Amino acid sequence: MKEKASQFAPANIALIKYWGKRQSPLNLPVTSSLSVSLPLGTHTTLSLTSDKDMIFLNGNEQSPESSFAMRLSAFLDPFRPPNTYFRVDTKNEIPTSAGLASSSSGFAALVLALNDLFEWNLSQKELSILARQGSGSACRSIYKGFVEWHKGVQDDGKDSYAEPVPSQMQDLCIGLWMVSDKEKPIDSRRAMIQTVETSPLYAAWPDTVASDLAQMKKALSENDFLLLGKVAEENALAMHATMMAAKPAILYWLPESVAALHKIWSLRKEGLNLFFTMDAGPNLKLLFLKKDAATVKSLLPNLQLLDVVAKPQHPNLLPN
Numbered sequence: 001m002k003e004k005a006s007q008f009a010p011a012n013i014a015l016i017k018y019w020g021k022r023q024s025p026l027n028l029p030v031t032s033s034l035s036v037s038l039p040l041g042t043h044t045t046l047s048l049t050s051d052k053d054m055i056f057l058n059g060n061e062q063s064p065e066s067s068f069a070m071r072l073s074a075f076l077d078p079f080r081p082p083n084t085y086f087r088v089d090t091k092n093e094i095p096t097s098a099g100l101a102s103s104s105s106g107f108a109a110l111v112l113a114l115n116d117l118f119e120w121n122l123s124q125k126e127l128s129i130l131a132r133q134g135s136g137s138a139c140r141s142i143y144k145g146f147v148e149w150h151k152g153v154q155d156d157g158k159d160s161y162a163e164p165v166p167s168q169m170q171d172l173c174i175g176l177w178m179v180s181d182k183e184k185p186i187d188s189r190r191a192m193i194q195t196v197e198t199s200p201l202y203a204a205w206p207d208t209v210a211s212d213l214a215q216m217k218k219a220l221s222e223n224d225f226l227l228l229g230k231v232a233e234e235n236a237l238a239m240h241a242t243m244m245a246a247k248p249a250i251l252y253w254l255p256e257s258v259a260a261l262h263k264i265w266s267l268r269k270e271g272l273n274l275f276f277t278m279d280a281g282p283n284l285k286l287l288f289l290k291k292d293a294a295t296v297k298s299l300l301p302n303l304q305l306l307d308v309v310a311k312p313q314h315p316n317l318l319p320n
Contacts, residue, residue, distance in 0.1 A: 003047060005116035009108035009141045010041040011094055013174060013285050015232040015277060016213045017239045018136055018149065020196045020205065026157040027136040030196070031209040033149045034165060034216055035140045038174065039306055040093040041105035046113035047087045054087040072110070075134045079114060103188075107134030108141035128161040146220055148213075167220040169228065173293050175286035175303040177276075179256045188280045191243060191250050198247040208238050229275030229287050236277040243280075254282045267299065 018033035053076070055062040055069040062069040076086050090109065092102045111131040115122050122130070124142055132139035132149075139162040140147040146167045152160030186194075196202055212235045219227035243250040257278075264276050264286065274296060275287040286303065288296050293305055 006045040007112035010037040011105040042109040044109035045089040103135040104137040107138035168223040171290040177284040179282040
């Protein structure tokens with residue numbers, strides 16, 4: 001066992017969304033999903049201490065009673081050597097709980113650090129299964145590039161894991177359109193439960209995902225950006241529609257989010273191949289090709305542009 005272990009994991013953006021669980025304790029999803037990793041993510045350093053768990057987020061020690069610290073400590077419980085505690089220093093390069101998938105990179109980095117600290121030498125598949133139990137989408141952040149999370153059918157979750165997707169897509173870019181970096185009014189876990197239990201539109205969601213996933217994999221294999229953008233945008237809107245139909249309604253969008261949607265549709269109508277996707281939050285992730293990056297930046301100067309190739313390295317930001 002090492003004295004200290006430090007690891008980085010990338011955040012991922014789901015192009016085909018994960019929304020809803022068939023089993024909660026192990027985070028087993030109703031549907032499969034597909035994502036692309038970002039060059040931004042989470043750095044985590046892990047060590048042991050003899051006093052108490054010490055959880056630091058972006059340099060600030062978290063209260064043991066905070067939801068963040070309690071969630072991490074509970075996840076670490078099965079791995080504690082007798083009479084020891086963990087010190088976790090984690091730094092997010094993206095806002096926590098703002099709908100930018102910080103939990104995906106956070107739990108993936110934590111699992112990678114555990115594997116390094118205790119020298120388990122687990123396979124990527126095993127690491128993916130373990131990360132999934134902290135946060136479902138974290139199973140995809142074990143890898144870089146395009147990644148599919150297989151929903152699986154077994155109750156023990158051994159067939160629910162992520163793996164890379166072959167792709168010819170080499171020039172995809174993502175722009176982060178930040179509408180708000182404030183914590184979400186309802187976290188994704190509670191929102192998922194509420195949607196599954198009360199939304200009359202959710203019954204159609206599994207079939208929608210199955211069709212969209214097949215189309216997305218076709219787009220990746222054929223380097224068809226227009227198909228990729230179309231399917232990703234439609235899938236995101238379908239997910240948000242199921243939330244809006246929940247009782248009570250779940251609406252993460254802000255007025256600025258709606259204005260951004262109309263701006264993107266207007267630019268596309270004018271001939272710019274620009275699409276969006278949205279996770280559980282008000283912020284947008286814009287999809288476009290590298291050749292259009294300068295145009296997109298000139299039209300949307302506050303956009304943060306990320307160069308997302310098949311296997312992005314960290315960090316890999318396009319120049320402003």
